[in-house]
Amino acid sequence: MLTIYCLRHGTTLWNQQRRIQGRQDTHLLPEEVSRLQHLKLSPAWKQLRWYSSPLMRAQQTAQALGITYQILEPWQEMDWGHWEGQTLTNLRQQHPNELQYQEQRGIHLHPTQGESPYQVLQRITQWAVQENAQQSAHIPKVIVTHKGVIRPLLAAATGWLMLDKYPTRLNWQRAHNFTWSPTQGWQLKSLNMSLSHPPQDIQKGVANEEK
Numbered sequence: 001m002l003t004i005y006c007l008r009h010g011t012t013l014w015n016q017q018r019r020i021q022g023r024q025d026t027h028l029l030p031e032e033v034s035r036l037q038h039l040k041l042s043p044a045w046k047q048l049r050w051y052s053s054p055l056m057r058a059q060q061t062a063q064a065l066g067i068t069y070q071i072l073e074p075w076q077e078m079d080w081g082h083w084e085g086q087t088l089t090n091l092r093q094q095h096p097n098e099l100q101y102q103e104q105r106g107i108h109l110h111p112t113q114g115e116s117p118y119q120v121l122q123r124i125t126q127w128a129v130q131e132n133a134q135q136s137a138h139i140p141k142v143i144v145t146h147k148g149v150i151r152p153l154l155a156a157a158t159g160w161l162m163l164d165k166y167p168t169r170l171n172w173q174r175a176h177n178f179t180w181s182p183t184q185g186w187q188l189k190s191l192n193m194s195l196s197h198p199p200q201d202i203q204k205g206v207a208n209e210e211k
Contacts, residue, residue: 001181002132003140005048005193006150008172009058010036018087021057022080022114022148028060036064044198045142052144053077062144065195069144074127078148081114106163107155117162121152128180142175153178157188 010032014021028036050069052062053076062069083091091099102109110116131137150170154160157178160167168191170176177190 001179002128002137003189004178004180005140005142005175006153006178007061007142007144007175007195008147008150009053009055009061009144010064012057018089020080020083020086020088022077022084023055024084025056028057028064033060033064036061037066039065039195041065041067041195042198045195048140048142049136050142050144051075053146053149055146058144058146072127072143074123075143075145075149077146078117078120078152079111079114080148081111083111083114104163106161107152109162117148117152117155120149121156124149124153125156125180125186128186129182132180132182147172150176153186154188156186 010028012021012026012028012032014024014026016029046067050062050067051072052058052069054071054073055076058076059069059071088099102111105116107117107121110119151162154166154168154170154176155162158167171192174191175193175195177188177193179187179189181187
């Protein structure tokens, strides 16, 4: 079974402006870098294996936290195609019929020249299948990723079709724990986990790695 802790990247200017970032390689705000640098991670978190989306805002988050990480291409943000750089407000004004149609598709929403949340889930699940076959599969992993990746995982783990509000409230400055196995698929274990206070399962994971 894979144990994964997803952490969304820190805040960017485009986040503040409510612009769709997608694959655009935006950077963190300077004040966000400072906030992350002053965040005191529990030693148990630091001892886990850390990974990052290849996009700079995710890498900057990992760097500001002071941890060593590897790049995971499949965990980069959803490709929003022609919608990137736009706000939902602008899209509703410029393409009201198209946006209404796409929003009614939920997890199958598919921006022009982009990908759907379901396709994001497919690439993440394909990675999970391959990773589960590795000898290190039992070691918990922390992945700095994106909202557009975490949301499909939440959908898969809870049965949420992304047609209405989140089934549970997420704090995007905290970590979210999912597991994957061939028999159970994606399972939600814990949400909104503080990086300053490790849960028991992380401590067990570190102990197993040290054996």
